[in-house]
Amino acid sequence: MLNREDSYKNKGARKKLVALLKEKGITDNAVLDAMLAIPRHYFFDKTFESHAYEDKAFPIGEGQTISQPYTVAYQTQLLHINKGDKVLEIGTGSGYQTCVLAHLGADVYSIERLEKLSTKAQTLLKDLGYAATCKSGDGTLGWQDFAPFDKIIVTAGAPVMPKTLAAQLNIGGIMVIPVGNEHTQEMWSLVKKSTKTLEKIVHDSFKFVPLIGQNGW
Numbered sequence: 626m627l628n629r630e631d632s633y634k635n636k637g638a639r640k641k642l643v644a645l646l647k648e649k650g651i652t653d654n655a656v657l658d659a660m661l662a663i664p665r666h667y668f669f670d671k672t673f674e675s676h677a678y679e680d681k682a683f684p685i686g687e688g689q690t691i692s693q694p695y696t697v698a699y700q701t702q703l704l705h706i707n708k709g710d711k712v713l714e715i716g717t718g719s720g721y722q723t724c725v726l727a728h729l730g731a732d733v734y735s736i737e738r739l740e741k742l743s744t745k746a747q748t749l750l751k752d753l754g755y756a757a758t759c760k761s762g763d764g765t766l767g768w769q770d771f772a773p774f775d776k777i778i779v780t781a782g783a784p785v786m787p788k789t790l791a792a793q794l795n796i797g798g799i800m801v802i803p804v805g806n807e808h809t810q811e812m813w814s815l816v817k818k819s820t821k822t823l824e825k826i827v828h829d830s831f832k833f834v835p836l837i838g839q840n841g842w
């Protein structure tokens with residue numbers, strides 16, 4: 626059972642955060658509405674929930690972080706989610722990004738390397754009434770049982786784009802993935818034009834925790 630409250634103070638802080646995201650250039654209203662609706666502080670331990678509406682990444686334990694709200698909005702906007710899209714997410718972490726995708730009507734499949742984080746996120750999403758299919762494991766291998774996907778989002782920094790993921794993307798599908806070294810990564814959005822062709826657009830630079838796995842670091 627979820628033993629948390631969404632106070633007026635929280636709602637007010639969330640409204641301010643969403644206004645800031647708009648100022649920073651996020652234009653997709655569906656994304657902004659989802660982030661206005663979802664209580665991000667539920668994804669924080671109660672002791673730290675006062676930090677939930679700062680536009681910052683924050684530690685979630687196990688050496689990992691919940692992505693900065695701007696980054697979540699930026700990646701989600703690039704995915705152009707349509708209701709019913711089958712989406713693969715690599716790096717469930719706190720489950721906040723998963724929740725944003727589910728709120729937009731996506732059918733979400735999410736993989737987290739660390740079992741402890743995966744279990745915690747699954748419990749929270751269920752308590753919040755969101756359906757997402759989650760597992761712990763190496764997301765750089767994709768999720769063949771449910772492939773192909775309309776969209777793929779990677780929320781950890783990759784050294785290269787894992788080809789296994791591209792193979793599990795539908796023709797016309799979009800993959801959003803940060804690629805670079807351990808200090809900085811460029812946000813790539815890739816559109817699968819044919820079985821063999823991906824069209825790449827390079828966006829702004831970000832800093833993510835590393836994607837660790839067979840096709841990662």
Ligand code: SAH
Binds near residue numbers: 719742762764837838
């Ligand atoms: N979207 C999450 C981001 C968490 S940080 C959120 O906003 O809360 C990125 C997550 O990717 C970490 O939890 C990390 O453990 C996970 N990760 C790293 N490599 C992975 C891999 N190969 N497969 C699945 N998850 C991975």
